Amino acid sequence: MITPNRQIVLDTETTGMNQDGKNHYEGHKVIEIGAVEVVNRRLTGNHFHVYINPMRLVDEGAFAVHGISDDFLKDKPIFSHIAHDFIQFIDGAELIIHNASFDVGFMDYEFRLANIDFVTAAHCVVTDTLAMARRIFPGKRNNLDVLCERYQIDNSHRTLHGALLDAEILAEVYLAMTGGQTLLTFNHDEAGNANSSVMQERIAKINRDDFNLKVIKATEDELVIHNEWLDKIDKKSGGAIWRK
Numbered sequence: 593m594i595t596p597n598r599q600i601v602l603d604t605e606t607t608g609m610n611q612d613g614k615n616h617y618e619g620h621k622v623i624e625i626g627a628v629e630v631v632n633r634r635l636t637g638n639h640f641h642v643y644i645n646p647m648r649l650v651d652e653g654a655f656a657v658h659g660i661s662d663d664f665l666k667d668k669p670i671f672s673h674i675a676h677d678f679i680q681f682i683d684g685a686e687l688i689i690h691n692a693s694f695d696v697g698f699m700d701y702e703f704r705l706a707n708i709d710f711v712t713a714a715h716c717v718v719t720d721t722l723a724m725a726r727r728i729f730p731g732k733r734n735n736l737d738v739l740c741e742r743y744q745i746d747n748s749h750r751t752l753h754g755a756l757l758d759a760e761i762l763a764e765v766y767l768a769m770t771g772g773q774t775l776l777t778f779n780h781d782e783a784g785n786a787n788s789s790v791m792q793e794r795i796a797k798i799n800r801d802d803f804n805l806k807v808i809k810a811t812e813d814e815l816v817i818h819n820e821w822l823d824k825i826d827k828k829s830g831g832a833i834w835r836k
Contacts, residue, residue: 602627603758608651617701621646626755640681672706692720743768
């Protein structure tokens, strides 16, 4: 059952992608999954994060992007060993993914290889933030770094791609793109689940008291002009309701 107010912002890292542009996932494997839960436009603190042994080597080009080495992955679980927990986390949610066809293609390929009967689009609503960005900013670059700059989201700590960190950043970008305030504060009853140090650090930065907003008051001349304009409205309408 799909729960519309439960969103999972998700990212993956992989061993690489095929050079022919067809079935980019085939022959390559998922090596990291990072996902954060958003309910009613708030991070709950629940997240899913795992590194996976792909049982193959990581391409040099992919390593340059995410910095995840073969040696680091050799003692990590294989996909089939984490698949059940992953399905439990995402099943029924709306998945928010940047360039969703890439990540979903890899995920479904892994499910097939593990003989698991789970097709992501049949169990989840998939929302592609890259497609959203292209509608909002047609003809412009719309990668995650560019969107962070466009929406004034700090990603200075993002020196390499990482699935969990990118999911957290994408959550901020998505909330900004959809027009609401970026409410990345934990629900009080769920704060105990917030065991991601990166997430806690980023949430701590969002504090209204730190903004030191400057209040500019109207001058006497501006108040005179404003009141003259209200007098004109009074004459036409019989009295402005905000003066009563």
